[in-house]
Amino acid sequence: MDPTPASPDKNALRRRVRADLAALPPGAVARQSEAVLAVLAPKIARGIVLAYAPLPREVQLDPALVTLATEGRLVLPRVAGESLALHRVADLAGLQHGALGTREPSDEHPRVEPGDIDVVLVPGLAFGRDGSRLGRGGGYFDRLLPRLGARRVGVCFAQQLFDTVPTEPHDARVDAIVTEDGCWCVG
Numbered sequence: 001m002d003p004t005p006a007s008p009d010k011n012a013l014r015r016r017v018r019a020d021l022a023a024l025p026p027g028a029v030a031r032q033s034e035a036v037l038a039v040l041a042p043k044i045a046r047g048i049v050l051a052y053a054p055l056p057r058e059v060q061l062d063p064a065l066v067t068l069a070t071e072g073r074l075v076l077p078r079v080a081g082e083s084l085a086l087h088r089v090a091d092l093a094g095l096q097h098g099a100l101g102t103r104e105p106s107d108e109h110p111r112v113e114p115g116d117i118d119v120v121l122v123p124g125l126a127f128g129r130d131g132s133r134l135g136r137g138g139g140y141f142d143r144l145l146p147r148l149g150a151r152r153v154g155v156c157f158a159q160q161l162f163d164t165v166p167t168e169p170h171d172a173r174v175d176a177i178v179t180e181d182g183c184w185c186v187g
Contacts (some may be wrong), residue, residue, distance in 0.1 A: 014126075015141070036059045038120075043176070077103065079140065085107070089105050121153055126156070129162070132166040132167045133167070153174060
């Protein structure tokens with residue numbers, strides 16, 4: 001874990017983190033994901049959880065997603081124009097390939113209101129221990145998070161965690177960050 005990114009430029013940090021993730025040795029994503037899930041489990045033990053279906057070099061959340069779906073507590077986002085629609089998901093097998101390359105529910109899955117969410121698992125390329133977050137650049141979660149009253153938990157590998165990351169006024173922050181090394185609560 002570097003204390004601060006080498007450059008205050010968002011795109012430079014995105015390139016750096018993507019390269020670091022691409023360089024992970026075979027099996028590292030699976031091993032590190034298991035460790036992250038062990039730390040994350042108590043944070044999602046109750047309530048309705050808005051999560052995301054991970055991309056290949058993100059923390060692999062599927063074991064937790066399956067449990068949440070089976071318990072009737074899983075909500076996943078679907079890209080709907082410039083925003084994210086929220087849908088309850090009972091089975092990951094029903095997910096489809098989404099506009100941004102992620103798996104997402106169809107419009108036929110039951111809709112969920114933002115106020116019904118208790119915890120949101122927030123994806124990101126990099127997080128700061130101060131709650132700052134660097135996303136992939138589309139702004140979808142930055143537009144969604146202010147609509148939620150839920151606890152915001154960033155999920156990432158330890159090499160994606162810094163003291164702070166470059167942000168702009170519209171960038172949404174998280175309340176906690178979970179990695180394989182532990183949980184950092186903000187504030």
